[in-house]
Amino acid sequence: MGSIVLKQVTKSFGTTKVIPPLDLEINDGEFVVFVGPSGCGKSTLLRLIAGLEDVSSGVIEIDGQDATSTPPAKRRLAMVFQSYALYPHMSVRRNIAFPLRMAGMDKAEQDRKVEAAAKVLNLTDYLERRPGQLSGGQRQRVAIGRAIVREPEAFLFDEPLSNLDAALRVGMRLEISELHERLKTTMIYVTHDQVEAMTMADKIVVLRAGYIEQVGSPLDLYRSPRNLFVAGFIGSPR
Ligand code: ADP
Numbered sequence: 001m002g003s004i005v006l007k008q009v010t011k012s013f014g015t016t017k018v019i020p021p022l023d024l025e026i027n028d029g030e031f032v033v034f035v036g037p038s039g040c041g042k043s044t045l046l047r048l049i050a051g052l053e054d055v056s057s058g059v060i061e062i063d064g065q066d067a068t069s070t071p072p073a074k075r076r077l078a079m080v081f082q083s084y085a086l087y088p089h090m091s092v093r094r095n096i097a098f099p100l101r102m103a104g105m106d107k108a109e110q111d112r113k114v115e116a117a118a119k120v121l122n123l124t125d126y127l128e129r130r131p132g133q134l135s136g137g138q139r140q141r142v143a144i145g146r147a148i149v150r151e152p153e154a155f156l157f158d159e160p161l162s163n164l165d166a167a168l169r170v171g172m173r174l175e176i177s178e179l180h181e182r183l184k185t186t187m188i189y190v191t192h193d194q195v196e197a198m199t200m201a202d203k204i205v206v207l208r209a210g211y212i213e214q215v216g217s218p219l220d221l222y223r224s225p226r227n228l229f230v231a232g233f234i235g236s237p238r
């Protein structure tokens with residue numbers, strides 16, 4: 001459950017090769033952070049894993065099964081978008097239930113799952129509000145709630161905190177780490193923020209121009225950066 005393996009995956013847009021052949025293994029339950037400068041291919045890689053983009057070549061395996069041509073809805077991975085992806089005219093309840101409603105689940109079952117997710121995320125008292133009546137952090141939790149109800153095998157976060165202010169970011173970072181502790185579900189978290197990478201990750205994948213510079217634990221990368229790019233990016237003393 002929840003393992004993701006990329007074998008010789010490439011992605012080109014037209015004649016521009018954004019991801020050269022790339023191999024990566026993500027184990028079940030790991031919190032993996034993709035970090036690297038803007039434009040290095042973090043979002044593209046996440047979208048390939050989610051199935052929102054097709055690979056140009058190579059294989060993606062989820063739970064040991066070839067999922068390269070599995071459509072996104074069948075991959076059992078939940079992409080968490082920034083909080084502004086919420087529907088402003090719908091209540092929190094309806095926002096969180098959205099994927100369940102789309103899947104045709106009956107109303108009682110939807111409510112049960114929404115209420116369980118709301119409990120985990122401390123949103124129980126806010127279910128009948130609209131997103132506009134919530135704080136930035138609460139809106140971000142609603143976006144996460146919409147992912148949780150699908151009971152995915154992995155959560156994929158693409159810079160989920162980038163439109164929150166600095167103080168709120170610290171709090172949400174802790175909340176997402178705690179959520180990982182509780183759910184023990186695989187999480188892939190994309191950021192260009194070194195502090196987020198160092199504090200949240202079990203495993204950091206440092207990307208540069210579409211290829212992997214280094215993979216390792218925060219401590220590994222800090223102590224033994226492979227080159228100056230990694231050292232500079234991670235903030236190692238080397
Ligand atoms: P990051 O998320 O690390 O900032 P992206 O994955 O968004 O980087 O983009 C990586 C590269 O791929 C960039 O040069 C970007 O311009 C290009 N790119 C991303 N999506 C597309 C697309 N749909 N069409 C053409 N080029 C794209």
Ligand code: MG
Nearest residue numbers: 042043044158
């Ligand atoms: Mg991006």
